Amino acid sequence: MPFELPNLDYSYDALEPHIDKRTMEIHHGKHHAGYTSKLNAALEGTGHEEKSIDDLMSTMDVNNGAIRNNGGGYFNHCLFWKSMSSNGGGLPSGSLSAAIDRDFGSYENFKNAFSKAAATQFGSGWAWLCVHDGGKLEVCATANQDNPLMPGIGCGGKPILGIDVWEHAYYLNYQNRRPDYIEAFFNVLNWEEVQKRFDS
Numbered sequence: 001m002p003f004e005l006p007n008l009d010y011s012y013d014a015l016e017p018h019i020d021k022r023t024m025e026i027h028h029g030k031h032h033a034g035y036t037s038k039l040n041a042a043l044e045g046t047g048h049e050e051k052s053i054d055d056l057m058s059t060m061d062v063n064n065g066a067i068r069n070n071g072g073g074y075f076n077h078c079l080f081w082k083s084m085s086s087n088g089g090g091l092p093s094g095s096l097s098a099a100i101d102r103d104f105g106s107y108e109n110f111k112n113a114f115s116k117a118a119a120t121q122f123g124s125g126w127a128w129l130c131v132h133d134g135g136k137l138e139v140c141a142t143a144n145q146d147n148p149l150m151p152g153i154g155c156g157g158k159p160i161l162g163i164d165v166w167e168h169a170y171y172l173n174y175q176n177r178r179p180d181y182i183e184a185f186f187n188v189l190n191w192e193e194v195q196k197r198f199d200s
């Protein structure tokens with residue numbers, strides 16, 4: 001089955017004023033849709049068409065640029081939309097909060113590390129909160145549409161939270177002020193979803 005552009009769990013204007021409606025329309029309806037159709041085209045005839053997106057990421061030949069860029073673009077944005085909610089913000093709780101305290105020292109330290117990774121990623125890319133086998137958390141950043149599921153890329157953990165720092169994610173509203181966008185992201189961050197991914 002070809003991959004499909006997922007519907008959002010919220011409307012394009014649901015994340016305002018933190019993420020504006022026009023950015024969401026273009027980001028989901030054009031950018032993510034583009035990665036989806038180009039991924040399907042790149043997979044045709046490769047024998048990898050039946051793989052799940054997670055499996056496709058973790059078994060990828062990173063020298064295949066079309067699958068790496070568009071497959072990464074597909075996976076990353078699916079995770080990104082779920083990482084946000086109109087009821088987002090607040091703080092992590094439960095086992096995730098405890099793991100953050102254990103591995104970063106405090107929530108503030110985690111937030112600083114994640115924000116710094118996102119702000120200092122040179123050019124286009126993503127910052128991630130990842131979980132390793134055994135539950136240890138780590139922050140890392142990757143370039144372009146790469147992600148830590150890809151062999152030899154990033155910290156090698158499983159991403160449970162990601163922020164898109166391509167200019168297309170924030171430029172209409174924030175222009176060059178990437179740190180303001182990163183701060184705003186925390187106001188829509190869907191910790192319930194991150195907790196679910198941490199638990200699984």
Ligand code: MN
Pocket residue numbers: 027031077164166168169
């Ligand atoms: Mn994007």
